[in-house]
Amino acid sequence: MNRRDHIADQLLQLAPVHWSQTPVRWLMGWWQVALFGAEMLVLALAGSTYRRKQRSVIYRQLYAATAPLLPGFVVMSALLSLVIIRIVLVTAQSYGLSQYALDVLVRTLVIELLPLLVALFVALRFAMPSGAEVASMRERGDLIELWRAGGDPARDELLPRVLAGVFAVVLLVLLSAAMALLMTYVMIYGFTSWGFAAYTRAVGQVFNPAATLILCMKTFLFSLIVAILPIAPNPQYGGATLRQRDEIGQLGRLFTLILLIEVLSLIGNYY
Amino acid sequence: MADSPDNTPPVPHLERTARLVLLAMLLLLSGAIAYLMFARGAFERTQQVVLIADDAEGLSVGMTVTFSGFPIGRIGRIALSPEGNARIIIDVPHTDAHWLRTSSVFTMESGFVGGPRIRAFTGVLTDPPLPDGAERKVLRGDAAAEIPRMIASVRELVNNLGALTSQDAPLNASLRNLQTMAEKLNGPRGAIGVLLGNEADARRLSLMLERSNALLARLDGLVLKADGLATRTDGMMARADSQVLGPDGMLARADAQVLGPQGLVTETRATVVQLNGLLAETRNSLKKVDAVLIEAQAIGANTRDATTDLGSLRSEVEASLRKVEHLINEINRKWPFARDAQIKLP
Numbered sequence: 001m002n003r004r005d006h007i008a009d010q011l012l013q014l015a016p017v018h019w020s021q022t023p024v025r026w027l028m029g030w031w032q033v034a035l036f037g038a039e040m041l042v043l044a045l046a047g048s049t050y051r052r053k054q055r056s057v058i059y060r061q062l063y064a065a066t067a068p069l070l071p072g073f074v075v076m077s078a079l080l081s082l083v084i085i086r087i088v089l090v091t092a093q094s095y096g097l098s099q100y101a102l103d104v105l106v107r108t109l110v111i112e113l114l115p116l117l118v119a120l121f122v123a124l125r126f127a128m129p130s131g132a133e134v135a136s137m138r139e140r141g142d143l144i145e146l147w148r149a150g151g152d153p154a155r156d157e158l159l160p161r162v163l164a165g166v167f168a169v170v171l172l173v174l175l176s177a178a179m180a181l182l183m184t185y186v187m188i189y190g191f192t193s194w195g196f197a198a199y200t201r202a203v204g205q206v207f208n209p210a211a212t213l214i215l216c217m218k219t220f221l222f223s224l225i226v227a228i229l230p231i232a233p234n235p236q237y238g239g240a241t242l243r244q245r246d247e248i249g250q251l252g253r254l255f256t257l258i259l260l261i262e263v264l265s266l267i268g269n270y271y
Numbered sequence: 272m273a274d275s276p277d278n279t280p281p282v283p284h285l286e287r288t289a290r291l292v293l294l295a296m297l298l299l300l301s302g303a304i305a306y307l308m309f310a311r312g313a314f315e316r317t318q319q320v321v322l323i324a325d326d327a328e329g330l331s332v333g334m335t336v337t338f339s340g341f342p343i344g345r346i347g348r349i350a351l352s353p354e355g356n357a358r359i360i361i362d363v364p365h366t367d368a369h370w371l372r373t374s375s376v377f378t379m380e381s382g383f384v385g386g387p388r389i390r391a392f393t394g395v396l397t398d399p400p401l402p403d404g405a406e407r408k409v410l411r412g413d414a415a416a417e418i419p420r421m422i423a424s425v426r427e428l429v430n431n432l433g434a435l436t437s438q439d440a441p442l443n444a445s446l447r448n449l450q451t452m453a454e455k456l457n458g459p460r461g462a463i464g465v466l467l468g469n470e471a472d473a474r475r476l477s478l479m480l481e482r483s484n485a486l487l488a489r490l491d492g493l494v495l496k497a498d499g500l501a502t503r504t505d506g507m508m509a510r511a512d513s514q515v516l517g518p519d520g521m522l523a524r525a526d527a528q529v530l531g532p533q534g535l536v537t538e539t540r541a542t543v544v545q546l547n548g549l550l551a552e553t554r555n556s557l558k559k560v561d562a563v564l565i566e567a568q569a570i571g572a573n574t575r576d577a578t579t580d581l582g583s584l585r586s587e588v589e590a591s592l593r594k595v596e597h598l599i600n601e602i603n604r605k606w607p608f609a610r611d612a613q614i615k616l617p
Contacts (some may be wrong), residue, residue, distance in 0.1 A: 204310025
């Protein structure tokens, strides 16, 4: 009986009358997500969030978002940076254009590739499992229980995860960028200090105000998407609570949004 | 409590570790900001150099200005001046400003790859340092822009060459004239023909030369003839002298016959008187011959005069000689002992 209902539900969803409603439902769903994000931002800016009582929860989430990820991420980003730096340097040298290698490296690696990598890494290693955890808490009714017990599930459970996600993305972007810059210097000049002035000058030339602003905004938006979307309501079902079986769909949406921001940043930088 | 889920083990020193992570994050962030500001030159004390270029294409803020291959400044601002030129404002750190002197030259070079590069050259490092805000014109060397200019120049050159070598070009006409002149030089009239240009004039000149030559030859012959005539006259005079005045000459004989002891008769006195007249005439003739001789000698110097007088002189001399001969014949005829040397006395 239950199964028959389910099939009927599926058939109903394929009916043309529902197709006409789909864009509206889609928009309503994303509106719910945006409302959730705005709520989280307001909470994050509110002073009451950082009361002493809340701090331990926030710290625990910060720790959970960064500490387990750090070793794996450092190794992975170092390897990736090494390979890309080597490829770019050798290619530039073979064309006799080694003076442009540093420029290309800073632009592609530090400004474009590493923030993208960090966003995906944090999403997969921290935000998605965290979102699944929240979904299971919703399914179990833990959040409602907490609400009834006088707590605030948004402030006590969801906001620390969002803050941790944002923090993890920003920290790892900074870390990976610093590592990539250091490795680039070592690969070009070796373990000497004489090239520091020229290197710094070249890096400074790439980081003009517009590029720096775009990088900061991009990193911040990445971190917000990565931190909020996995625990936000599911936009596909009119803002219904996330169900565990929809994890892949949520990941797809996350990738799409991250790519959209990446494309926008590329347009801002190079158009 | 929901804030301590059952499945996660408690983290030791959670708060301290989290603070450390936060601190690390803050350090990273501030370090990144500081490094970027340093890299952008925010902490440098700079002075400005304004470069004026007619074209700032490819330049962007932040590009470096190099001196001997080392960056000594960066472009701070690019603006369009009221004259329509590009004003490139270069920020040069005080530490590097001493490389720029009042005699420094700035160039902007564009390669085929990459943007233009601004380079500074200082020939005399002892010149006074470049003041803050100094304006300098930038010399532009653009490899890509040179190509169309070069092609235009080459085209102009080829056009000029074409104009030079065309059928009606002045150079071609000059060459043709030169060739004609060379042909004339090699021709029968030679340089004279070239100089006179006119064929008739040249022919006249050569004719004149030929005539002068012939005239000279004739003058030569005339002088020789006059010479011969003079010598002949000389010989004739000598002969006449010897015949008339010699010891066995006519005079001596006549003297002897006239003044001889045999004496002459009365009719012979008239003859003697006649003879005296004849002798005086002869003397006159001889004087004339002398003058002729002098004139004949002067002929060498004045041939033309001689040639005019020579005919009359000659006839005169011949007349005189005939007279002398006639006289001699007369004497011989009148003189009885001429046929018979012995005078027979009665």
